[in-house]
Amino acid sequence: MRAHEAGWAHAAVSVRGPAWLREPEDANALVPQLWSSTARKSDGVLEVGGVPLTDLVAEHGSPAYVLDEADFRARARAFREAFEDYTVYYAGKAFLCTTVARWIAEEGLSLDVCSRGELAVAERAGFPMDRVGFHGNNKSYAELERAVELGVGRIIVDSFHEVQRLTEITEALRQAQGSAAQGSTARPPVRVLVRVTAGVEAHTHEYIATAHEDQKFGFSISDGSAFEAVRQLHETPGLELRGLHSHIGSQIFDSAGFEVAARRVLALHARIRDELGAELPELDLGGGFGIAYTTQDDPAEPAMLAAELTRIITEECAARRLAVPRLSIEPGRAIVGPSACTVYRVGTVKAVELDGAPGMQSVRTYVSVDGGMSDNIRTALYDADYSCTLASRASTAPPLLTRVVGMHCEAGDIVVMDEFLPGDLTPGDLVAVPGTGAYCRSMASNYNHALRPPVVAVRDGASRVLVRRETVEDLLALDAGVEG
Missing domain, CATH: 2.40.37.10 (Lyase, Ornithine Decarboxylase; Chain A, domain 1)
Known part of the structure; x- marks a missing residue:
């Protein structure tokens, strides 16, 4: 290809x-x-x-x-209603401007960003920062510092360097707060997810398939680095580990890849519970749902996708005696495309x-x-x-x-x-x-x-x-x- x-x-x-x-x-x-x-x-x-x-x-x-605009809002609403028990993140990387950010906020969706510039657009639009997820495989110290300062809802951690940067940032904040005047309000912990690669290759173009092992995103489940990242974050003061994040690619038309990925990611959830005593409350399934560019494309309706993904997670959690976590999805291009x-x-x-x-x-x-x-x-x-x-x-x-x-x-x-x-x-x-x-x-x-x-x-x-x-x-x- x-x-x-x-x-x-x-x-x-x-x-x-x-x-x-x-x-x-x-x-x-x-x-x-x-x-x-x-x-x-x-x-x-x-x-x-x-x-x-x-x-x-x-x-x-x-x-x-x-x-x-009417079509955009209708598609955003369709995902929100179909995935009513999920957090639905709009992909800022697909297309973002201040007006679109406001539309997304008005339609009740969350927003994922992956750069200082995208975060700045969200900030300018007045987007609720607790509904922002910050992605990226090379987030700088300054970007992470700004995300923490703004109170971004979820930071998706992608490397051990980011673990160290967040550790330093939160420690500096704790020290600054400790030296502040008595009675100051305690700063809430920084909420993070760990991006993991499940070894699943989506049936899509090789440049936009993002969960197989040979690529730049996340921590591998198979080599143990994902568990080690979870352990470090779980033990770091000032950070609140909320869950795992898995993304298998873009322009995806069926749930087969999600089923395999969910099985591997939830196995890691179970290991974290058994070995660290922490049952993570959240799981982001990614998304990257496909759209029709030509007559050869046949995308699924949001309601069908929601039913399939919910079934997969419910069955896999039951098999491992896990409580079903709060789920998130990222439709990707499927809203604005x-x-x-x-x-x-x-x-x-x-x-x-x-x-x-x-x-x-x-x-x-x-x-x-x-x-x-x-x-x-x-x-x-x-x-x-x-x-x-x-x-x-x-x-x-x-x-x-x-x-x-x-x-x-x-x-x-x-x-x-x-x-x-x-x-x-x-x-x-x-x-x-x-x-x-x-x-x-x-x-x-x-x-x-x-x-x-x-x-x-x-x-x-x-x-x-x-x-x-x-x-x-x-x-x-x-x-x-x-x-x-």
């Missing part, structure tokens, strides 16, 4: 498109499961949240990320002659748009598949297999590898790509000094900017301009 190191143009390619891609009867039609709930077409123009994308681009320009699309303007359409075997398509049609890998790196990074549609008008032309590419100086700058679009696509048309809410704006770059697009929220026929478009002045403001 790994892309060729020299770029897409050096890897094996198909001129017929993937086997799962079917030519549509109507190239104008939307595939509903790929789009946010309010997306529809009116006279060929794509509307999201009641806002025609032609109007949105006229006001805000292109490319632009279009975030469907389907809630946004990206709209682009077509700049060129180019038919390229190919050398193919007899009977194979001999022309590839490249549709170049005004964005690309700077606003969606996932196709180049993960070989990710996307869909797209003509968004600005209706067409009577027959479907044509096309490749939607970006404007960057890189052969691997592909937005949509293969898709059927109307054969009369022309410069000036708008195309929209669904499923771009997660890991697109958050992983966006300034490659070729491109300006990162805005995030525009839509609802009830109105649009508002959540994150403004970058300007040339923004780029130059970081340039020190040193001479010679």
Whole structure:
């Protein structure tokens, strides 16, 4: 699944498109499961949240990320209601801004962050800090100190260096409090979880599978380091060990991997109870639930996932005579991913002659748009598949297999590898790509000094900017301009 190191143009390619891609009867039609709930077409123009994308681009320009607020809130609510006895963490790394943090707070979810910057956004949004979990495999002393200062609800410990840093931070706080004036209020202990790797490899891309042994996250259960981390944290004054955290990957569609991981993690729970006399009250199962990027994806509903995970944990706890801990999950991209699309303007359409075997398509049609890998790196990074549609008008032309590419100086700058679009696509048309809410704006770059697009929220026929478009002045403001 790994892309060729020299770029897409050096890897094996198909001129017929993937086997799962079917030519549509109507190239104008939307595939509903790929789009946010309010997306529809009116006279060929794509509307999201009641806002025609032609109007949105006229006001805000292109490319632009279009975030469907009603859909976002509905997905957040669906996870909260399905997992009503769990703590549900929204993945800040998928996409985060102050407005989204406030939406998450209003919908009753918690928030996971993994950097000082994400924590700063939560702080600026006024997000309740006791509902924040702080992840990361290399949290600095300063980051941990700030998290403790703010009263972050859970710090997910990922290394023995972090154990030492937290020990030093809490000891300094205890000494400072001891020398403070008499009668000062005792500071509550810092609540921590231990991230463990259960040796389970999710059926996903190798770069986003995170629970097998050969990777950077967490403490291994099999080599004993997870138990040792638990022992050290359990014995450290000022720290309150709440439980274990396990995450097996991202873009996961079934519960099989969770079942194996839960068995191993709960075996560690039982060992901790038996050898340390501590029955941990919490367990974070991770999550990373998949979404539909194309018709080959079939994600499960939150209620089904909740039923399956609850069954797994209940049975495994009963087998080990453990009380069922307070459970947490992290849906990952499943909330924001389907809630946004990206709209682009077509700049060129180019038919390229190919050398193919007899009977194979001999022309590839490249549709170049005004964005690309700077606003969606996932196709180049993960070989990710996307869909797209003509968004600005209706067409009577027959479907044509096309490749939607970006404007960057890189052969691997592909937005949509293969898709059927109307054969009369022309410069000036708008195309929209669904499923771009997660890991697109958050992983966006300034490659070729491109300006990162805005995030525009839509609802009830109105649009508002959540994150403004970058300007040339923004780029130059970081340039020190040193001479010679």
